[in-house]
Amino acid sequence: MAGILGRGLGAAGLTAALVVGLLVGCSAHADDSRKQERRIGEAAADREQYVGQLVLFDAKQIALGELALQRSQDPQVRRFARQLVADHRKHLNDLRNWADTQSLEVAVIDLAIPEGQEGVGGSGSAGIQEGYEARMKGVDKRLEEDVGDAQEDLNEVRAKQGAEFDRAFISRVIDDQEDGLELVEDGMDTYRADATFGLLLNHTSNVIDRQVARGKSLEKVLD
Numbered sequence: 001m002a003g004i005l006g007r008g009l010g011a012a013g014l015t016a017a018l019v020v021g022l023l024v025g026c027s028a029h030a031d032d033s034r035k036q037e038r039r040i041g042e043a044a045a046d047r048e049q050y051v052g053q054l055v056l057f058d059a060k061q062i063a064l065g066e067l068a069l070q071r072s073q074d075p076q077v078r079r080f081a082r083q084l085v086a087d088h089r090k091h092l093n094d095l096r097n098w099a100d101t102q103s104l105e106v107a108v109i110d111l112a113i114p115e116g117q118e119g120v121g122g123s124g125s126a127g128i129q130e131g132y133e134a135r136m137k138g139v140d141k142r143l144e145e146d147v148g149d150a151q152e153d154l155n156e157v158r159a160k161q162g163a164e165f166d167r168a169f170i171s172r173v174i175d176d177q178e179d180g181l182e183l184v185e186d187g188m189d190t191y192r193a194d195a196t197f198g199l200l201l202n203h204t205s206n207v208i209d210r211q212v213a214r215g216k217s218l219e220k221v222l223d
Contacts, residue, residue: 050187051099052107052143054204057180058092060150061085061173063111067158068169077166080218084173087207098200107143111150167222174215181208 061084068081099106153172160168188201 047191048104048106050190051095051104053146053183054095054187055092055107056109056143056146056150057176057183058088058095059109059111060154060176061088061180062092063150063154064157064169064173064176067154068166071158072166072169074163074166074222076218076221077169080170080173080214083214084211087211091204091207094200094203098197101196109147111147111154163222167219170215170219170222174212174219177208177212177215181205181212184208 065081065085065088068077069085072078072081096106153176157165157168157172184201184205188198188205191197191201
C-alpha cells in the first residue's frame with residue numbers, strides 16, 4: 001500500500017513539475033516575444049529618425065537654393081541654385097512617396113521659419129510601441145536643435161552680399177552635400193536589406209556626387 005501511495009505521489013509530483021515547466025516555458029517565450037517586439041519598435045523609430053534627417057537635408061538645400069535665386073546676380077550661380085532646388089524637391093517627393101508605402105510618418109520641416117514639426121506615428125502591440133516610444137524620447141528636442149543649426153548656417157549665408165554671397169552659398173552647399181553623402185552611405189549600409197529604399201538612397205548618392213562636382217567646378221570659377 002505504501003508503495004502504491006509512493007508511486008501515486010511520484011506521479012502527482014511529476015505532473016506538477018510538468019505544469020511548472022510549461023508555465024516557465026510560456027513565460028520565457030513571452031519574454032522573448034516582448035523583446036523581439038521591442039526591437040521591432042526600436043528599429044521603426046531609428047528608421048523614422050533617419051528619414052527625418054534626410055528630410056532636413058533636402059529642406060536645407062531647397063532653402064539655400066531659393067535664397068540664391070533671390071540674391072545672386074551671377075547666371076552660373078543661379079543655374080546651379082535652380083538645379084539644386086529641383087533635385088532636392090524631387091528627392092523629398094520620392095522620399096515621402098516611399099514613406100507612404102511604409103505607413104511611415106516623417107518630419108515636416110520648413111526652414112522659412114525657425115521651427116520644425118515632426119509627425120510621430122506608430123501602432124501595434126505593446127512591445128513594439130514600448131520599443132518605439134523608448135527610442136523616440138528626446139527626438140523632438142534633437143530635431144529642433146538640428147533645425148536651429150540649419151537656420152544658423154542659412155543666416156550666415158544670408159548675411160553676405162554680392163560675390164561674397166555667391167562664394168558663401170557654393171561653399172555651404174558643398175559642405176552640406178558632403179555631409180549628406182555620409183548620411184546616405186550610412187543608410188545604404190544599415191538598410192541594405194530593403195531593396196526599394198536602397199535604390200532610392202543609391203540615386204540620392206549619385207545626385208549628391210553630381211552636385212558636389214558642379215559646386216567645386218563653380219567654386220573655382222568664382223575664386
